[in-house]
Amino acid sequence: xxxxxxxxxxxxxxxxxxxxxxxxxxxxxxxxxxxxxxxxxxxxxxxxxxxxxxxxxxxxxxxxxxxxxxxxxxxxxxxxxxxxxxxxxxxxxxxxxxxxxxxxxxxxxxxxxxxxxxxxxxxxxxxxxxxxxxxxxxxxxxxxxxxxxxxxxxxxxxxxxxxxxxxxxxxxxxxxxxxxxxxxxxxxxxxxxxxxxxxxxxxxxxxxxxxxxxxxxxxxxxxxxxxxxxxxxxxxxxxxxxxxxxxxxxxxxxxxxxxxxxxxxxxxxxxxxxxxxxxxxxxxxxxxxxxxxxxxxxxxxxxxxxxxxxxxxxxxxxxxxxxxxxxxxxxxxxxxxxxxxxx
Numbered sequence: 001x002x003x004x005x006x007x008x009x010x011x012x013x014x015x016x017x018x019x020x021x022x023x024x025x026x027x028x029x030x031x032x033x034x035x036x037x038x039x040x041x042x043x044x045x046x047x048x049x050x051x052x053x054x055x056x057x058x059x060x061x062x063x064x065x066x067x068x069x070x071x072x073x074x075x076x077x078x079x080x081x082x083x084x085x086x087x088x089x090x091x092x093x094x095x096x097x098x099x100x101x102x103x104x105x106x107x108x109x110x111x112x113x114x115x116x117x118x119x120x121x122x123x124x125x126x127x128x129x130x131x132x133x134x135x136x137x138x139x140x141x142x143x144x145x146x147x148x149x150x151x152x153x154x155x156x157x158x159x160x161x162x163x164x165x166x167x168x169x170x171x172x173x174x175x176x177x178x179x180x181x182x183x184x185x186x187x188x189x190x191x192x193x194x195x196x197x198x199x200x201x202x203x204x205x206x207x208x209x210x211x212x213x214x215x216x217x218x219x220x221x222x223x224x225x226x227x228x229x230x231x232x233x234x235x236x237x238x239x240x241x242x243x244x245x246x247x248x249x250x251x252x253x254x255x256x257x258x259x260x261x262x263x264x265x266x267x268x269x270x271x272x273x274x275x276x277x278x279x280x281x282x283x284x285x286x287x288x289x290x291x292x293x294x295x296x297x298x299x300x301x302x303x304x305x306x307x308x309x310x311x312x313x314x315x316x317x318x319x320x321x322x323x324x325x326x327x328x329x330x331x332x333x334x335x336x337x338x339x340x341x342x343x
């Protein structure tokens with residue numbers, strides 16, 4: 001039995017019941033693929049359900065405010081995905097009359113849609129023979145075929161995509177793509193895969209040559225940068241506080257946060273009290289909320305974070321009621337503090 005037949009047979013028995021597998025609508029498939037990038041199914045599924053409920057069509061998503069989209073996205077991370085999602089929804093509505101492109105090449109022109117997402121939509125919605133290549137697919141192909149080039153360099157995609165194209169079921173590319181991703185997620189797992197129960201254990205290169213643990217090959221990871229965040233949580237006698245909107249192209253663009261002081265290392269209360277923002281307000285008391293810094297880990301940086309509670313009589317301008325904090329899209333780091341502090 002050829003690879004694709006055996007793989008799809010495995011998939012039909014073992015696949016998870018996921019809502020985007022029950023449709024060929026490009027909007028819902030696009031939505032699921034953007035949400036699931038760099039996200040586990042268990043984490044992303046509730047977000048997908050909420051987005052579909054809140055924005056049942058691309059027209060609904062396009063007319064929403066960016067703040068509403070970011071608020072619904074809160075907690076998923078990689079917020080540029082949400083901003084690109086919103087931008088593309090507006091583009092599809094305003095420039096394409098609400099119709100998604102139906103070819104891989106045209107889909108790739110949409111903002112936030114790369115090779116993988118375009119392949120997924122093209123094959124799932126329109127039956128185009130375009131193999132998907134994600135982390136799961138890299139692992140399956142690397143082990144099964146014995147491909148030992150690093151999967152995270154600039155030339156690997158072309159090599160792996162060609163390998164996948166040779167294996168894909170040309171008459172059923174959608175199910176093949178779903179199957180190979182599911183196989184990598186459930187069967188050919190990164191660690192301790194159950195090779196005894198694998199349908200390819202008689203033809204897998206890595207199993208035959210005892211290279212399960214060494215494939216796929218990855219280049220050394222980028223060194224993680226440490227950053228030191230100090231949030232000033234203003235609280236007035238009238239239960240007002242202060243938020244600022246993050247600008248620029250760094251992390252969390254257009255999300256809200258308490259006023260932030262970034263320092264080169266951990267700081268003490270004496271240094272915090274010297275900040276101009278505090279001198280501009282009649283501070284009654286300042287105290288450190290968390291004696292031990294909270295370490296928030298992102299892909300290439302760790303944020304060593306302290307929250308400073310600043311009691312003041314009043315805030316000179318741009319204050320907001322504490323009761324309205326939940327309306328603003330904030331980084332999950334700030335959201336978790338708000339939930340824990342309970343004001």
